[in-house]
Amino acid sequence: DIVMTQSPLSLPVTPGEPASISCRSSQSLLHTNGYNFLHWYLQKPGQSPQLLIYVGSNRASGVPDRFSGSGSGTHFTLKISRVEAEDVGVYYCMQALQTPFTFGPGTKVDIK
Amino acid sequence: QVQLVQSGAEVKKPGASVKVSCKVSGYTVSDLSVHWVRQAPEKGLEWMGGFDPEDGEIVYAQKFQGRVTMTEDTSTDTSYMELSSLRSDDTAVYYCAVFGDGTDAFDIWGQGTMVTVSS
Numbered sequence: 001d002i003v004m005t006q007s008p009l010s011l012p013v014t015p016g017e018p019a020s021i022s023c024r025s026s027q028s029l030l031h032t033n034g035y036n037f038l039h040w041y042l043q044k045p046g047q048s049p050q051l052l053i054y055v056g057s058n059r060a061s062g063v064p065d066r067f068s069g070s071g072s073g074t075h076f077t078l079k080i081s082r083v084e085a086e087d088v089g090v091y092y093c094m095q096a097l098q099t100p101f102t103f104g105p106g107t108k109v110d111i112k
Numbered sequence: 113q114v115q116l117v118q119s120g121a122e123v124k125k126p127g128a129s130v131k132v133s134c135k136v137s138g139y140t141v142s143d144l145s146v147h148w149v150r151q152a153p154e155k156g157l158e159w160m161g162g163f164d165p166e167d168g169e170i171v172y173a174q175k176f177q178g179r180v181t182m183t184e185d186t187s188t189d190t191s192y193m194e195l196s197s198l199r200s201d202d203t204a205v206y207y208c209a210v211f212g213d214g215t216d217a218f219d220i221w222g223q224g225t226m227v228t229v230s231s
Contacts, residue, residue, distance in 0.1 A: 039217040041157075048207055048221040049149075049157065055216060092157055096216055100173040101147075101159040 002026050002095050006104035012112040013087075019080045021107045023093035028073045029056075037097040040069055040078045043106075044089040052091075053078065085111060114138045116208050116222035123228045129196040132225045134208030136189040145211040146191040147218065148182060150204040158204075160193070162211060198229045 003026040013019045029036045036056035041049040051060040053069035056076060066081040080087060088111060093104040119133040136144060147162025161172035161182055170182050181194045191208055206225045209218035 035216070037216060039215075041218070043157075048224055049209075049218070050221065051215065051217050051219045054219070058215075060215065060217075060219060094157070094217070096211075099159075099164070099171050100175075103157040103159070106156050 001100055002029075002098065002102050004093055004095055004102050004104040006091075006093060006107050009105060009107055011107055011109045013080075013083045013109055014112050015085055016082050019083050019087075019109065021078045021091055021093075021109075023071075023076045023078070023104050025074045025076075025095055029076075029095050029097045030073055031097060036072050036076070037095060038069075038071070038076050039094045039096060040067075041092045041094060042087075042089050043092065044086075047089075049092065083109075114144070114210055114220045116210065116220055118206075118208060118222040118225045121226040121228070123230065124198050126199055126229055126231055128198050128229075129194060130198060130227050131192055131194040132206050132208075132227070134191040134193070134222050136191065139189075140186070141184050141189040141191055142186050145213070146182075146184065147209050147211055148180075148193045149207045149209055149218070151207070151224075152201070152204040155204075160206075162209075165213070195227075198227075200229050203227065203229045 005024045007022045029038045038056045040053040043049040057069045068079050090106040115137045117135045145163045148160040164171045184191045208222040210220040212219040
């Protein structure tokens with residue numbers, strides 16, 4: 001199984017400031033089609049997860065452009081250019097290259 | 113616009129089975145790849161299985177093999193997840209989610225169903 005790790009696991013943020021989360025996989029997530037099968041989700045308190053970024057760098061429908069994803073192979077990064085209060089919650093990376101699909105442990109983002 | 117509405121909370125005794133439903137609207141369930149993800153209290157997300165369109169079959173996580181069955185009823189556009197031989201550590205919120213063919217990710221999620229296993 002592909003093991004996903006994230007850092008940090010807890011991230012206190014200041015509104016208006018940037019934030020960054022790292023995700024690493026135990027093997028390359030680069031598909032033969034050229035896309036990295038790495039996705040980012042945000043689970044706001046009391047809600048279901050929602051897709052933020054798919055295949056490494058594509059924003060899902062309706063996701064603000066302050067969110068961006070980058071990386072390839074085994075190392076990926078989610079960046080928030082200017083954090084807003086509504087961005088609090090737990091961020092998960094997930095690999096969908098092969099089953100079993102696996103998630104990172106999550107990064108809890110809250111306001112300082 | 114695809115929407116997923118799940119059945120209500122369940123309380124079960126150890127050893128029992130639970131069947132959670134996921135009603136699809138805005139689309140036909142047979143045209144979707146529906147998966148199931150669970151989340152134990154204060155824990156992370158765990159994929160259980162789902163429909164693999166490349167193989168045309170349901171794929172289950174090895175951890176749940178023999179205990180989980182995922183089915184669909186095309187007449188009601190509903191997907192089901194049944195978990196048997198329940199244990200206390202099966203206490204979790206169970207989500208259905210659609211694996212989008214344009215995103216290759218879970219782009220639509222149900223609201224979740226809390227299953228509590230307690231004697």
